[in-house]
Amino acid sequence: MGALLRFATAGSVDDGKSTLVGRLLHDSKAILADQLESVTRTSAERGFGGEPGAIDFALLTDGLRAEREQGITIDVAYRYFSTGRRSFILADCPGHVQYTRNMVTGATTADAVVVLVDARNGVLEQTRRHLAVVALLRVPHVIIAVNKIDLLDYSQSAYDTVASDVAALARELGLADTHVIPVSALAGDNIVDRSANTPWFDGPSLLELLETLPSLDELETEFEALRMPVQLVIRPQGSLAHDVADAEAFRDYRAFAGRIASGTVRVGDRVQVFPGGATTTVTGIDAGSTTVEAASAPRSVSLRLADQLDAARGAVIVAEGALPTPRRELDASVFWLGATPLRPGARVLVKSGTSTVQALVTDIVGRRDLDTLALEPAGALEINDIGQVRVRLAAELPVEEYSTHRRAGAFLVIDPQSGYTLAAGIVTEAPPASPEAVAEAEAAAAWVAV
Amino acid sequence: MSATETVPVAEGIDTLDALEAEAIHIIREVVAEFERPVLLFSGGKDSVLVLHLAAKAFWPAKVPFPVLHVDTGHNFPEVIEFRDRTVERLGLRLEVASVQDYLDDGRLSERADGTRNPLQTQPLLDGIAAGRHDAVFGGARRDEDKARAKERILSLRDEFGQWDPRNQRPELWDLYNGRHTVGQHVRAFPISNWTELDVWRYIEREGIELPPLYYAHEREVYLRDGMWRAISDVSPARADETVERRIVRYRTVGDMSCTGAVESDAASVGDVVREIALSTLTERGATRADDRISEAAMEDRKKDGYF
Structure with missing residues (x-):
């Protein structure tokens, strides 16, 4: 049996994510008879679908009363299944309520993220945003499931359009390992078995791919120092x-x-x-x-x-020889999850590895525009914003840049009063200087040259 | 499963190794960051597993926290015997929160249906307060129930022991936030990510001893709500129920008044692993009457402070 794979699923509201998750669990026989009976009964009570016995797969993952009553998914749900080749932990991240928070939660522990795209709509703004989060958090593998391809008569050109958009985005965002698969979650095409309806696609099915991707630890262990x-x-x-x-x-x-x-x-x-x-x-x-x-x-x-x-x-x-440089000042990206906005001068706790230290957010360098990924000036970071900050620490921490070492570059920002987790943080290199600063530096250099 | 060529996944640590490493990491984090942890220990397989992992986490030192049993008074005698023997062997302190005491002095009253599972919450919270425990380990797993699927590994409880599922802290990477204030405590679930099959495969691999009723044995039982219920003082058969002797085993071990057995001839741990791998029912669906009450039975109990 291979190594455990942790993956997250993300998508916009109507991309059919619940159906995909339900299909994966159902077809890999992870849904047991009593769960299926309970879901089938509740589906019927709520008048789901036209056909008798139709199943609202979302009910499998919507575990909380409020979720079922309101028909929304609030929180990340964890599901477990295994095939003959591997065990999986699936973090099902809801797409509409607090999607950044949920995406970040799911992506921090994921070896892979499956992002759903509706074949009829192509790459949307929210797809870009999901992929931006995935890129910033450096999830090792990204799978774009081009769903509802059956509604376009299994059109290769629809798939090609998404695939080329994704390829361009992957280059722009710096995504490492990207796969694009045409699927129909409803009909089951390319979910577990390769579909005869897409003869023009020669890649693996979604499950085959998940079964063979190396996990984060398999990728990193050999190359990194203790x-x-x-x-x-x-x-x-x-x-x-x-x-x-x-x-x-x-x-x-x-x-x-x-x-x-x-x-x-x-x-x-x-x-x-x-x-x-x-x-x-x-x-x-x-x-x-x-x-x-x-x-x-x-x-x-x-x-x-x-x-x-x-x-x-x-x-x-x-x-020996891999001692990190102790840091009192951090440049960092933060994914702000707190209800209260972050303002310069905020006193917080930073938890990194097994250390928790007091910290001062000295500067908000900017907020990241998730469409362009550019930093724009910001006086504060609101909930679900991704920003670049400078942090001064009360004690030295042995951090590394997240891009070179995930576990050494990840940290929590904690509210010292309420204890709430305010942000996911990653240590970055210093951001490029602003155009004004560059102009000043150039002017100074020109003066020296004279 | 898909008919494709076999591509071997790279050699490395397997699922059980990864789950073990995660659980030991969580147990050590809680012991390092909290003053007075305690482990909820019923003698059931999940709490036995957490205790085993704790022993590994601190070896050669002994487990650095006591265990707390919420005793409904409706226990299987073999489980109580196992509990006492295990605690004695490991040299641990056993704290008991007794539902019977609460019934005797009127702080709680017996339910019409006779089940005592929902009555455990108050003695549990009082036991946590009496021991001034700021962290409480439990053997709950996310695959057990839909509400538990949304539970954090470290889960904050307020002064009333309540779980607020809409206001949970995001849990990021393997960085656990244990900040809490006076009166609050944290529930810690080191085996959140284990499935029932993982638990059994690990029990097999590590040779962990369990109470004997997890394995096939002959017992006087009667059929109620599709479950085999044991004959006992607290779970008598009604006049219209036929008592018979059957070969059964338990998939979960809880209060006798609401825990059912399954027909099984799985007499060894290997047999059980094979049986679970083929089972078409969840363990709670198969054996817990109290979770059949409604879709949200577990969520409602958890909000009130249940484990």
Whole structure:
């Protein structure tokens, strides 16, 4: 069985996303008889569809009373299914209510995002926006499902139009791995099996593609240096687990517990510890009561080190030579999710890895126009805005740019009073200077040249 | 399934490894960031699994928090025996919130239908308050129920233990926000992303012991609402119900008055894994009378503070 794949689905209201999700779950036999019976009964009660036994697939994912009563999907719903080849976690992100919030939530944990496009409408403004979020959050794989292709008599030219628009957008947005599949969620074309109705399309069905895409950890582990934020230090002292046979041998046991964010660690590896940068050697790797020779992201392990280092929660263990530059100032993109707008001077908490520090938003550089992706001046960021900010931290954090290291560049912005999660943040390079600043710099350079 | 050529997915960690790594990460985050966590422990397979993962997370130290059992007084005796033996073996402290105590002194009264599941909420909240617990681990999984599918991994509860599904914090990456104020607590669900089959495959892989009634055994039962119900003091058969001996097992273990068995000859964990893989019913649909009341039965209980 292959690695778990987490994927999110997104689309505009009438793109048929619920039908697609329902079709995937139904055709992969993830919907069990009692669920189907309950949904069929409720569909009939609500007068869904004309035919007896017609199913409103949305009822499978609309789990809350308010959602069913109002016929809307409020919140991301998680669904689980597996095929003979792989298990899937599907984050079904509703498209209309607070879609940015839901898209961001779904996309942060996704290995792939499936964006639905109605073949009759092509790439819409909202498609652009969904893809912009996906691009900024660097989801590894993007699949555009060109739905309702049956309503256009399986027209190749309709598909070609969307495919070429998507290709242009992908270049513009910098999307890495983009696939475009013509589907009919209602009729089942190219969802599980390749359809005979689209002989001009030689790609895989949606499910085949999902079964074979490498997950984020499969993509990254080999190429990246070890990084493990320390969650806590395990020191049993007298308080040993019942199955520790030799209490004396564990009298001085001390290990750094964490989840490997990237790379691989082996016994004997030289590592460095932030803060301070001290270098030491890994003497043991424990995974529960099992001692292992090596472990890779995203495993949770405990590392024993040769030297007694004064490291605690918030420390980060990295491969020798891969010590991050500690940062007190961050340039960052934030996806603003709070009801209250963000204004310059806001005092917030920043949670990155296993550290939470006080922070001051010193500057709102701009708000991103999701149609052009350009930054435009903004005095504040409203809910669902994506903006560029500068943040000053009360303590140094070992972050990296998100574009080079997802787990080291992602952070939460938290309201210190209410505790609410205000924003998803990603560390970026400094934004290009404004035209005025560039003009000033050029003028200064010209003056020097004279 | 689709008839295509087989393209091997890259070698690496499998689904169970990934789920285990995620769960241990969550358990450690909660222990690191909260003062007084506790694990809701019923002796049911999901809470046994969370306890097993906690033991792995902190080994060779012992599990650094107590367990809390909300005791409806309608327990299967084998489960109580298992609970006590497990707690003893791991050297943990057991806190008990007893529904019977509340019934005896009149703080709660028995429902007309005799089921005590909805009565657990008040003793649970009082037990959390009495232990001054700021984080409560539970074995709930999102695949169990539609309302649970929308639950966060870390879920904030107010002073009344209420869940507000329309005002949940967004949960981003694997960064969990545990900020809370006095009186609030957080429910933590480390196995949110596990399915019933994942749980059983992991139990098989790790050799985790469960109460014996999860495996096929002969029992005196009668059929009610399409479920096999065990004969006991708290779940007697009515005059029109026929009592017979059947080979059954339980897919969930809860209050005897509302938990049903399924006919099964799955006597080993391997048999169960095969049975679950082929099952056409969800575990709650098959075995929980209380979730059949309405489409939103679980959501309504959760809003009031149920786990």
